[in-house]
Amino acid sequence: MEGRTVMATNDLMIEAIDLRRTFKNREAVAGVSFSVRRGEIFGLLGPNGAGKTTTIRMLTGQIVPTAGRATVAGCDVVKDHQRLKERIGVVPEDQNLYERLSARNNLNFSCWLYNLPESRAEEVLELVHLRERAKEPVRTFSNGMKQRLMIARALLHRPPMLFLDEPSRGLDPISAREVRGAIEELSREGVTILLTTHLLEEADQLCQRVAFITQGRIVANDTPRNLKLAHGQRTMVASLNGQAANGNGSGSFTEITLRMDNPDDQARLAQLMAEGKVQSVHSQEATLEEVFIEIAGVRPA
Amino acid sequence: MHPRSVLAIARKDAIDMLLNKSTLTLLIMPIVLAFLFLFVSKLVGGHVTNIVVYNPGQSRLVQVVSGTFDPMKVTEVNSPADVMAAFGPNGSKKDSAYDVGLVIPANFESTLQTGGHPQVGFYINENNVDPHLAQLLQAAIISYARQLASPQPPLALSTVTINPPAISNFGQVTGNTYGAIVLLISFMTGTSLMPGLLIEEKEKKTLRMLMVTPASFTDVVLGKLLVTLVYQLVLSLLALAIMGSFIGQVPLLLLYTLLGSCFSLALGLLFGGIFSTASTAGMVGGFLSLIYVVPALFIGPLGALFGNSAFGQAMKFVPTYYIADGAYNAIQNEGSLNGHLFDIGVVLGCTLALLAITSWVLRRQASVAAAI
Numbered sequence: 001m002e003g004r005t006v007m008a009t010n011d012l013m014i015e016a017i018d019l020r021r022t023f024k025n026r027e028a029v030a031g032v033s034f035s036v037r038r039g040e041i042f043g044l045l046g047p048n049g050a051g052k053t054t055t056i057r058m059l060t061g062q063i064v065p066t067a068g069r070a071t072v073a074g075c076d077v078v079k080d081h082q083r084l085k086e087r088i089g090v091v092p093e094d095q096n097l098y099e100r101l102s103a104r105n106n107l108n109f110s111c112w113l114y115n116l117p118e119s120r121a122e123e124v125l126e127l128v129h130l131r132e133r134a135k136e137p138v139r140t141f142s143n144g145m146k147q148r149l150m151i152a153r154a155l156l157h158r159p160p161m162l163f164l165d166e167p168s169r170g171l172d173p174i175s176a177r178e179v180r181g182a183i184e185e186l187s188r189e190g191v192t193i194l195l196t197t198h199l200l201e202e203a204d205q206l207c208q209r210v211a212f213i214t215q216g217r218i219v220a221n222d223t224p225r226n227l228k229l230a231h232g233q234r235t236m237v238a239s240l241n242g243q244a245a246n247g248n249g250s251g252s253f254t255e256i257t258l259r260m261d262n263p264d265d266q267a268r269l270a271q272l273m274a275e276g277k278v279q280s281v282h283s284q285e286a287t288l289e290e291v292f293i294e295i296a297g298v299r300p301a
Numbered sequence: 302m303h304p305r306s307v308l309a310i311a312r313k314d315a316i317d318m319l320l321n322k323s324t325l326t327l328l329i330m331p332i333v334l335a336f337l338f339l340f341v342s343k344l345v346g347g348h349v350t351n352i353v354v355y356n357p358g359q360s361r362l363v364q365v366v367s368g369t370f371d372p373m374k375v376t377e378v379n380s381p382a383d384v385m386a387a388f389g390p391n392g393s394k395k396d397s398a399y400d401v402g403l404v405i406p407a408n409f410e411s412t413l414q415t416g417g418h419p420q421v422g423f424y425i426n427e428n429n430v431d432p433h434l435a436q437l438l439q440a441a442i443i444s445y446a447r448q449l450a451s452p453q454p455p456l457a458l459s460t461v462t463i464n465p466p467a468i469s470n471f472g473q474v475t476g477n478t479y480g481a482i483v484l485l486i487s488f489m490t491g492t493s494l495m496p497g498l499l500i501e502e503k504e505k506k507t508l509r510m511l512m513v514t515p516a517s518f519t520d521v522v523l524g525k526l527l528v529t530l531v532y533q534l535v536l537s538l539l540a541l542a543i544m545g546s547f548i549g550q551v552p553l554l555l556l557y558t559l560l561g562s563c564f565s566l567a568l569g570l571l572f573g574g575i576f577s578t579a580s581t582a583g584m585v586g587g588f589l590s591l592i593y594v595v596p597a598l599f600i601g602p603l604g605a606l607f608g609n610s611a612f613g614q615a616m617k618f619v620p621t622y623y624i625a626d627g628a629y630n631a632i633q634n635e636g637s638l639n640g641h642l643f644d645i646g647v648v649l650g651c652t653l654a655l656l657a658i659t660s661w662v663l664r665r666q667a668s669v670a671a672a673i
Binding site for chain 1: 305306308309310312313316317320321505506507509510511512513514515516
């Protein structure tokens, strides 16, 4: 029994227990408990000011929790602070690169800090497809390139745990897709990732599990699919031919939305199909955003 | 403290400072100023030494004397009376066109070689020739004579000095004062650079990135102090070299350079801790750079003239006055041991006090930052 418990604990990259942080009289994080398994992409989702960044700052040792405890990659975030720094990579919310330095020099600087050979900088530049631009000052880069460079910097010392705070913030759709691609690639390589975002579609696409945080508290924690099944309404969209829908014989068609779990809607669909008025039917799952609104009572952003 | 992190931060900043136009300007400024002061110093101190000689036998003694001066102009006259007339009696005050005069008898060298004791007249205008230099010239004349008729005292040298010194060797003294002023001005670099380096890390939020690496905040501060100290020392030494100020008590001058650099950095670090924007720190730093310029004006000849005024006395409350005073005395090879110890003590004490205050400010900021 004890052996099984130890194995399970070793499998956890993050274990936060009743983590709290108070700033003056305001409780930014009010007792957060969750765990992240090795190799998992875990999403901490919530609106601005919900406590996501404060939670990340506590987990990365930047600020000390007022109460509670947490271990990250086997290190206590308060007691093993220095060892923790060697085992995590952090991509913060704000872009904080040295803009006058080249991409290569930005990474070389991190190599010097972590006592790594400069050849490692070349490897990660290749990984984020920035080798061609390595000599150029970072100030000439697009937002997407800067974000990729920050991810490269966080990966330089091969940390088993990566924290990404709003990785797609301020990016155009193409850059955001590039960054998502990089995250998926890292996950495939076994890196555990905790990301915060208010883009629930992104979280749905990337995360194996998500936690909804609002007003400093986690209000839900599960896989996106389970959350949608538990809290969302499954619907069907039926396309009806125009005559059937509005009786004017114009040849156009109309869409109606029916709740799959509602007996009246089920009966209505059956009737429409029997009458031959349905052109097509497709099911529609609840979005994570709808689930969030349902659970938290607020929009995520 | 992690030496690896300190060196990494210093190395990064060393590159970044050269890529930043504003810091590059600050780095170049002391060198430009040194050249400017050198130019002014040459204008003021670039005096052509006029030598008047009566030398009927074309003695080489004239070359021995004239070779000491650069630039110089030698005027030959037809009689000893012309030289005497140009200078006047010993100890008199006279507005002479000449700085050095020589009356050399005919057959000077051959008289010496046959055991004679020729008499040489040596005239000095101490308005333009330092008394120490005059003594050196006399020694050079005797040495030349001894080469020809060693070992007896070979010649009778009669020396006439006019215009005993009020402010002697003005050009040289002014040059040395400029050396000390340029050294002081070069210290503005550290005070201006240091806050920018620290504040930029906060403004650009790169400090937050550094805090999740093995580097600690102490490493960040030490790295920045190290790179600024290296640049500061290189600049100050370059400025001194340009001014030709590595004369006098050089080790003492180097000590004042090191102390001044440390004081400058401590002040800059305090600004970096107090102010949150680079523009505010730059504005206050610019204003406070006066503490490097004004006290330097109260050393040397100007200090002798105005040092006893109320303003001159007030300058003695400014620590940089003691850097300027010590450095000037080291260059001039002047000042007592006690005087130097006092200067060093004041500068060292003020630097340590600044570092203690800065440490308190930075620790307080760190605790406040963690609480908000």
